[in-house]
Amino acid sequence: MKTEQENKxxxxxxxxxxxxxxxxxxxxxxxxxxxxxxGYLAPSDRLLVAGIGVGGKGQSDLEMFYKSGKAxxxxxxxxxxxxxxxxxxxxxKAKYYKDWREMLxxxxxxxxxxxxxxxxxxHAIQALAAMQLGKHVYVQKPLxxxxxxxxxxxxxxxxxxxxxxxxxxxxxxxxxxxMKEWYEAGLIGDVHTVYxxxxxxxWPQGIPWPSKKAEIPKELDWNLWLGTAPExxxxxxxxxxxxxxxxxxxxxxxxxMGCHLxxxxxxxxxxxxxxxxxxxxxxxxxxxxxxxxxxxSCPPSSHVTLKFPKTNKTKGDVTLHWMDGGxxxxxxxxxxxxxxxxxGGNGTLxxxxxxxxxxxxxxxxxxxxxxxxNKDIKVAPKYARVPDGANGHYKQWVEAAIAGYGxxxxxxPFEIAGPLTEALLMANLAIRSFDIxxxxxxxxxxxxxxxKMLWDNDNMKVTNFDEANQFVKREYRKGWNNLTL
Numbered sequence: 001m002k003t004e005q006e007n008k009x010x011x012x013x014x015x016x017x018x019x020x021x022x023x024x025x026x027x028x029x030x031x032x033x034x035x036x037x038x039g040y041l042a043p044s045d046r047l048l049v050a051g052i053g054v055g056g057k058g059q060s061d062l063e064m065f066y067k068s069g070k071a072x073x074x075x076x077x078x079x080x081x082x083x084x085x086x087x088x089x090x091x092x093k094a095k096y097y098k099d100w101r102e103m104l105x106x107x108x109x110x111x112x113x114x115x116x117x118x119x120x121x122x123h124a125i126q127a128l129a130a131m132q133l134g135k136h137v138y139v140q141k142p143l144x145x146x147x148x149x150x151x152x153x154x155x156x157x158x159x160x161x162x163x164x165x166x167x168x169x170x171x172x173x174x175x176x177x178x179m180k181e182w183y184e185a186g187l188i189g190d191v192h193t194v195y196x197x198x199x200x201x202x203w204p205q206g207i208p209w210p211s212k213k214a215e216i217p218k219e220l221d222w223n224l225w226l227g228t229a230p231e232x233x234x235x236x237x238x239x240x241x242x243x244x245x246x247x248x249x250x251x252x253x254x255x256x257m258g259c260h261l262x263x264x265x266x267x268x269x270x271x272x273x274x275x276x277x278x279x280x281x282x283x284x285x286x287x288x289x290x291x292x293x294x295x296x297s298c299p300p301s302s303h304v305t306l307k308f309p310k311t312n313k314t315k316g317d318v319t320l321h322w323m324d325g326g327x328x329x330x331x332x333x334x335x336x337x338x339x340x341x342x343x344g345g346n347g348t349l350x351x352x353x354x355x356x357x358x359x360x361x362x363x364x365x366x367x368x369x370x371x372x373x374n375k376d377i378k379v380a381p382k383y384a385r386v387p388d389g390a391n392g393h394y395k396q397w398v399e400a401a402i403a404g405y406g407x408x409x410x411x412x413p414f415e416i417a418g419p420l421t422e423a424l425l426m427a428n429l430a431i432r433s434f435d436i437x438x439x440x441x442x443x444x445x446x447x448x449x450x451x452k453m454l455w456d457n458d459n460m461k462v463t464n465f466d467e468a469n470q471f472v473k474r475e476y477r478k479g480w481n482n483l484t485l
Contacts, residue, residue, distance in 0.1 A: 050075035051087065055080065056240060058078070061140070077096070081219035098224065138164075142254075150421040154417075165397040165411070167393075190316075201256070206293075213235055216234045232248070262320070262423065265318075274306040293435050305320070343360035
């Protein structure tokens with residue numbers, strides 16, 4: 001038997017070891033500024049990131065987080081091993097999963113933040129699941145597929161107190177800040193009309209769903225790729241990119257480019273939620289005499305008009321025109337015949353009571369019109385720039401996540417990105433309503449065409465054409481739970 005002295009000695013050793021371990025652990029997590037010196041990055045100052053969707057844009061996002069010098073890529077998840085291959089090679093220490101739900105369930109204690117770069121239809125359910133675990137999230141544009149989803153994620157960011165950022169990196173460019181300074185200095189008067197346009201889509205749209213199914217690649221988990229979308233057979237060339245042109249998965253040219261081109265009007269004019277929307281869309285010829293519309297597919301071109309109520313930056317309502325498929329607004333009379341409008345294929349134009357200004361994709365290279373006005377601009381910088389502009393968008397989120405919720409500013413938090421995304425999705429609601437059919441006395445009509453949709457923002461519904469409300473919130477496939485806070 002052990003003596004009382006031996007027991008006491010053993011107990012002291014245990015206490016010493018326990019105390020030493022706690023002290024060592026505490027030392028490992030003290031902030032860098034406490035340790036002193038320059039260039040030393042303590043473990044607590046590094047963000048551990050898990051990527052959901054790690055091919056293509058997802059891969060480049062992860063690389064930019066890593067290049068910030070303050071993030072490590074801890075986990076990778078993708079339903080397609082082919083798409084994930086480059087990220088697996090680039091981050092060999094990161095553990096790889098195919099099912100994001102399994103990754104979150106098993107590893108959530110081992111990372112701080114999640115990057116979501118999957119097809120649009122799965123953004124919301126993946127981002128919300130991460131936020132409910134207290135993870136900071138970076139979500140590629142558009143934030144969500146549906147209006148309801150955007151509203152849920154906007155509320156979730158505040159409820160779960162996590163740092164959020166949408167991947168419209170132009171929001172961190174100097175352009176939006178410079179245009180705000182020009183506008184607030186009164187250089188173009190009060191803005192009442194804005195045009196935004198793109199030459200996209202550059203993928204197939206306005207076509208029927210392929211009748212021939214294809215063999216599912218062995219590297220692709222088709223069920224996981226479908227996620228919330230309806231059950232369908234796999235078809236050739238849908239992945240990795242052409243899903244954008246199908247409503248079940250994508251949001252068309254608006255979802256792809258709208259977040260880049262409409263961000264500046266939201267930033268400069270402090271726009272929030274639209275109050276009405278109407279659309280006209282292009283069609284294709286299915287034969288020599290018949291024009292066709294295919295409701296499963298986004299149209300080849302569209303022109304949407306959104307009206308926003310007066311803000312603290314405007315004297316009245318603001319009308320915003322969106323054009324895609326190569327349609328452009330009338331060239332401003334202040335622009336010479338051979339001067340580039342926007343960047344040629346894309347751009348944003350502000351029309352005020354005293355003048356006009358325009359910018360390119362990502363709100364880059366803003367200019368007053370006529371271009372001769374840009375020689376003598378004397379407006380002092382008022383808003384802090386994001387170091388490295390669009391590229392700095394990633395580091396900005398990393399640093400804000402390390403600092404913690406509410407401690408540092410980001411350019412596109414869900415507070416801003418949510419309403420911006422809703423505007424794009426409201427435009428899509430009007431576009432999709434174009435194909436709604438009604439048959440009365442044997443005659444087919446299209447009551448949603450050329451109809452101004454009036455929007456009740458508080459209740460998230462169109463008040464004068466109820467059929468359009470089916471596009472506010474879709475039903476997820478069986479087995480994929482609907483969003484709840």
